[in-house]
Amino acid sequence: MVETYKSTSNPMMNRPVVKAELVEWMRSSQTQVTGELAEVLNFAKENNIPVIPHETVLYFQMLLSLLKPKRILEIGTAIGFSALVMAQEVPEAEIVTIDRNPEMIELAKKNLTKYDHRNQIQLKEGDAADVLQELKGPFDLVFMDSAKSKYVEFLPKSLELLSENGLILMDDVFQAGEILLPIMEVKRNQRALERGLRKLFDEVFDNPKYMTSVLPLGDGLLMIKKHKNC
Numbered sequence: 001m002v003e004t005y006k007s008t009s010n011p012m013m014n015r016p017v018v019k020a021e022l023v024e025w026m027r028s029s030q031t032q033v034t035g036e037l038a039e040v041l042n043f044a045k046e047n048n049i050p051v052i053p054h055e056t057v058l059y060f061q062m063l064l065s066l067l068k069p070k071r072i073l074e075i076g077t078a079i080g081f082s083a084l085v086m087a088q089e090v091p092e093a094e095i096v097t098i099d100r101n102p103e104m105i106e107l108a109k110k111n112l113t114k115y116d117h118r119n120q121i122q123l124k125e126g127d128a129a130d131v132l133q134e135l136k137g138p139f140d141l142v143f144m145d146s147a148k149s150k151y152v153e154f155l156p157k158s159l160e161l162l163s164e165n166g167l168i169l170m171d172d173v174f175q176a177g178e179i180l181l182p183i184m185e186v187k188r189n190q191r192a193l194e195r196g197l198r199k200l201f202d203e204v205f206d207n208p209k210y211m212t213s214v215l216p217l218g219d220g221l222l223m224i225k226k227h228k229n230c
């Protein structure tokens with residue numbers, strides 16, 4: 001068992017925003033994850049490691065099969081599950097993924113050695129705030145699934161690294177609906193996270209520079225695209 005990883009950042013796990021029966025239906029009635037990906041997923045479940053939920057896996061598979069990105073940047077590797085999902089869907093893509101947690105990095109390395117058969121995935125160790133500065137674009141897709149308070153801080157560099165028609169995806173932006181609460185009603189230890197998310201929404205929503213779409217998948221997936229000429 002993984003001892004030190006604390007799953008505090010995903011309130012959706014216990015409090016789905018979409019009706020629980022519908023979430024269950026989406027997860028049980030569609031194609032299941034099988035084979036090697038299922039091994040990684042089962043380990044995540046057994047050890048309470050948050051990874052993208054089933055409906056998001058299927059959405060990623062659909063989206064990637066249409067977009068066929070050549071280079072993908074992921075912020076938040078954990079044990080490498082979402083990176084492996086993406087690698088499997090786009091066998092010709094190069095994926096750079098960042099994590100700062102030593103325990104997750106060790107597990108991710110083991111999984112990548114075992115399951116990244118085409119050596120598509122490059123794991124960068126360190127805080128994304130630092131690693132992002134060293135990266136060279138362009139990336140056709142940036143997937144943020146790390147500390148939610150930092151999404152807004154990672155946005156400018158991610159936009160800089162993004163290809164002209166590139167897409168940014170950010171996971172868990174609903175925070176189980178807490179984004180709707182007045183900030184003083186949010187638990188004190190969650191306020192920095194909530195303030196970061198609200199700053200992000202203020203920056204990207206209703207801004208002529210960006211096209212956005214929020215999807216009620218998992219705990220909310222935000223999609224951001226640059227408008228042409230911006």
Ligand SMILES: C[S@@+](CC[C@H](N)C(=O)[O-])C[C@H]1O[C@@H](n2cnc3c(N)ncnc32)[C@H](O)[C@@H]1O
Pocket residue numbers: 050051052075076077078079080081082083098099100101104126127128129145146147150
């Ligand atoms: C929800 S998990 C990622 C799950 C993974 N994307 C998946 O679906 O398989 C979040 C990960 O982000 C990492 N993380 C959080 N903040 C980070 C930061 N500032 N820089 C790098 N990694 C970060 C954590 O260590 C954790 O492993």
